[in-house]
Amino acid sequence: MKAYARVLVRPGGFGRLWLGTTVSLLGDGMTFLALAWLVLDEGGAGRLGLLGVCFTAPVVVGGPAVGLLLDRVDKRTLLIADSVFRAVCVASVPLTAAFGSMPTALPFVVAVVYGLLKMVPLAGFPAAIPQLVDDENLDTANALESLAFSVSTVVGPALAGVLVGAVGAANVLLVDAASYLVLAALAATVRQPLSPPERGGKPARAKPSLRTVAGDRVIVATTAAFMLFNIAEGMLLLVVGPWLARHQLGGGASTLGALTAALAAGEMAGAALAGRGRPGRATPRLIGLCQAAAGPAFLAVLGAPSTLVVGAGYFAVGALSAPMTVWAQSLRMRRIPPALHGRAFTALRTLMQGTPPLGAVLAAPLLARGEPAAAAVIMAGVAGLPGLWLMLAVPEPTSPATQETQDANEIQEAQETRGAKQPQGA
Template identity: 55%
Template sequence: MLSHSGGLGRLGLLTVCFTLPVFLGGLLVGPLLDRFDKRYVLAADSVLRGAAVASIPVAAVLGRVPTALPFVVAATYGLLKMVPLAGFPAAIPDLVRAERLDAANALESLGFGLAGMIGPALAGLLLAVVGAETVLVFDAASHALFAWTALAVRRPLGPDRPSAADRVEPGAARAGLAGLLRDRVLVTTTVAFMAFNIAEGMSMVTGPWLARTELPGGPRSLGLLLAALSVGELVGAAASGALSPGAHRIRAMAPGLALLVGTTGVRRAAPGRAVG
């Protein structure tokens, strides 16, 4: 049970298995997308992740889900996480004309945000109705559907052939990296996003605990929590696009981060104690 320390510890380990391979996968995604047709890369990613997800209901039908299997599935998912996150934006310029690129990017972001709202809420509802194994079957089927749609794209999404002028010598690459590390804004922003991702990983652990111990509804509450997260991301993206922070874009992030820290720092008061 998630309310017990052992269950919460296993959930934390599951989150580590999901998040830790993302770095390694991110290093591999760029060369894959640069070398192979993006349709095949995206389809292969979807097939592999769908097979990983389907392994749990298959094992349940056969009699018993091995204890280590959910952790292996989480690690597989994390390793491949960056494939669609990098592959979708990289494929858009090959699919639309230059004058429609901004609109296509906006539609991709909108679709991603809407799916992030609908998916968790629907999963939470289905968990309470049909059970976890059946929900994972639907999840695996959605991966198979995406693989089919990726392969149905008729236009090749092959890699760009670099010209001689585009090739970078090793020494120039090292000098460029040193220059990036001296960029205070870039380094500060990177560290800030790393810290934010650490906090988001923690929320992946505390979310199920809240749904289990503090909120009614169990899986449905967890689905609504994740859907609310996507709603906030969508609203925040729209607000960021509508506002004009001028030259101080980094400072403009501070109020939102302060609000995040303030709201997550509030805990339920025990009898006779103040909230703090």
């Protein structure tokens, strides 16, 4: 644990920004449940479906715009402005409700704002990590980011469920608004500049674009493998797990909550181990090994009606997927030009988070026909086979130092060529 403590207390402010982001993510975990309860009090399932669309669809529009902003302005300033603005938006619901004048459309407006700006913290914090920690500590920092996301995914909704019953859905949104202000306050204490990289004083070279990322075989391969893995996770988390909890495991919602907790516990354990490894271990081969090993873990759903066996499978999926996430993010940070971090991380996260619903579409008909075994085999194959591909078919990447040397040599050769072509006395 010394490695984590060292990164959290190091000068520059990573620890404070991580803490603020963690608290804000916990608030994010409460948002949908609280809004959903308010909407259900006013109407039926149709309004709840509309809320879900408002909550998720705007990210397609907001994501690219957020990525561009992250590469153009100071990330700290953007995180502060986003947090304050969203705190005001979220707080408008309980404040208007307290006076008995909350517009019916307000929860939907808040959901749209959340969707539009979702990628500010989700991409902004990772994009800031390379500016706050050195290359040697990237894996540890990314493990901490993964831990924050895993904890908030479980604790946020669970805490919201307790608080809704205790203080009401509207007041839960006050807690959510306060979590945004915590991030804003802690981000304001970060003294390390998080501005876009300066280009002045450097030799002229082609301006980097997202085509650079699209042409990187390692980035493309790992992203494609993760998208397929997320299809399998979507099958498990959105359809197969709830179906098993209701029809085969017993216990209903409490059992499903226990399975989700097992997954999160595995993710925390896996991320903790991944962050303690030696620097530079993030390679496609190692990522592929974890993904290939995670595939068979999905077959644990065949152990129903044993909750213990199925729970062990959930834990294994989490424990093996977390190192994949940590190492792949470190790999991207080292390979993607700093001037593209905002746009690239936003685009890649949008792509990878867009595939779990495809898993739900794939699993639902299988379970409707009473074929959970077929769903289990498909999950294992879709999750694990891309890992084998990463191990066997994707070349090991060139080290950043070697790549920088190659770039410098190319620039020098170009300058010498231009100089040789100039007439004498010019």
